[in-house]
Amino acid sequence: MNSPLLQLLVRWLVLAVGVTVATHIIPGIACDNRTVLLVVVVLLSFFNAILKPLLVLFTLPFILLTMGLGMIVINALLFLLVGKLVDGFYVSGFWAAVGGALIVSLTNFVASQLFRRPPGPPKQKRRRDSRDDVIDV
Secondary structure (H helix, E strand, O other): OOOHHHHHHHHHHHHHHHHHHHHHHOOOEEEOOHHHHHHHHHHHHHHHHHHHHHHHHHOHHHHHHOOOOHHHHHHHHHHHHHHHHOOOEEEOOHHHHHHHHHHHHHHHHHHHHHOOOOOOOOOOOOOOOHHHOOOOO
């Protein structure tokens, strides 16, 4: 799975599964159809790539103070924002968004464990040679 396009499609598929599971488990989240689901997945991916790093940067003291729990708030806010922007995708409130963000995070974690590459054979250590010690001045 070295192709960047294939990696992107797998990430979108995992995100789509996570959002679908969230719509079935969390009472305050609903999605009308698959076209809306596709729009939600693309928008969430875009927000995670562009907005999330900026939000993490600006709220870093809060994230450190809460020992990482602030990340759940950021993910929930992004989930809630997508619910406000996309017609046909409904998020009833903040706590439903927290539940949806947790389900999507859990789905991503499980998928990353399933698609993880097994460790390869140990690399051979290269013998050091006196010619390897170079000092640039």
